[in-house]
Amino acid sequence: MAVVKSVKIDGENIHIFNSAIYIFESNSGYTLELDLIVSEVTERKYKKEQNLIIEIELENGRLIDSIMHLKTLSGGLPQLNLFCDLETIDEYGDLDRVNESSSWFPNVEEGVSLEEIRKVEMPNENISLKLNLPxxxxxxxxxxxxxxxxxxxxxxxxxxxxxxx
Incomplete structure (x- = not known):
C-alpha cells in the first residue's frame, strides 16, 4: 500500500491528517483517487474549485503530478476527495486497486477527530448578535x-x- 507523504495544491503545501491513494476500477475505466482529511480552513478554501493542480509525494519518494477533479462529500470530517481518469494503469502498480465489490475500501476518517484537526488550525466564522443594551x-x-x-x-x-x- 502506498503512503502519501505530502500534497501540494496549486503549489501550496497543505496539512494532511490522514490520506489514501488508490486506483478505482469500474466498467468505464480507471481513476486515480486521492482522499484527504484536511482542516476545515483548507476544505473551505478549495471546496468550490472544480480542477486543481495536485503534486503528491509518496513515502517511497515517488512524485505524482496531475490535474485532478474535486468531488465533495458531506458529513463527517473535513475532506478533499480528488480524482482523475487514467488511460492506463501500468505505471501505478504500487497503488492498491479498489472496485465497487471490493471488501476493502479506504477509511481516511479512522483514527482522526475534529478536536485534533482544530488544534492544528481553528477556523473563524462571522457571527451577528442582536443585543438589547443601554x-x-x-x-x-x-x-x-x-x-x-x-x-x-x-x-x-x-x-x-x-x-x-
Whole structure:
C-alpha cells in the first residue's frame, strides 16, 4: 500500500491528517483517487474549485503530478476527495486497486477527530448578535474597532467557558 507523504495544491503545501491513494476500477475505466482529511480552513478554501493542480509525494519518494477533479462529500470530517481518469494503469502498480465489490475500501476518517484537526488550525466564522443594551454601552461598542471587539469577545467567552467547566 502506498503512503502519501505530502500534497501540494496549486503549489501550496497543505496539512494532511490522514490520506489514501488508490486506483478505482469500474466498467468505464480507471481513476486515480486521492482522499484527504484536511482542516476545515483548507476544505473551505478549495471546496468550490472544480480542477486543481495536485503534486503528491509518496513515502517511497515517488512524485505524482496531475490535474485532478474535486468531488465533495458531506458529513463527517473535513475532506478533499480528488480524482482523475487514467488511460492506463501500468505505471501505478504500487497503488492498491479498489472496485465497487471490493471488501476493502479506504477509511481516511479512522483514527482522526475534529478536536485534533482544530488544534492544528481553528477556523473563524462571522457571527451577528442582536443585543438589547443601554445606550451608553451601544455608543461605546460603536466606537470600537472590529479587531478589538473580536479579541474582547474571545477573551470573555474563554473566561466564561473556563468557569463553566
Amino acid at each position: 445606550i451608553n454601552q451601544v455608543e461605546w461598542l460603536k466606537k470600537q474597532k472590529k479587531a478589538s471587539l473580536n479579541e474582547l469577545m474571545q477573551d470573555f467567552i474563554s473566561e466564561y467557558w473556563k468557569k463553566q467547566e
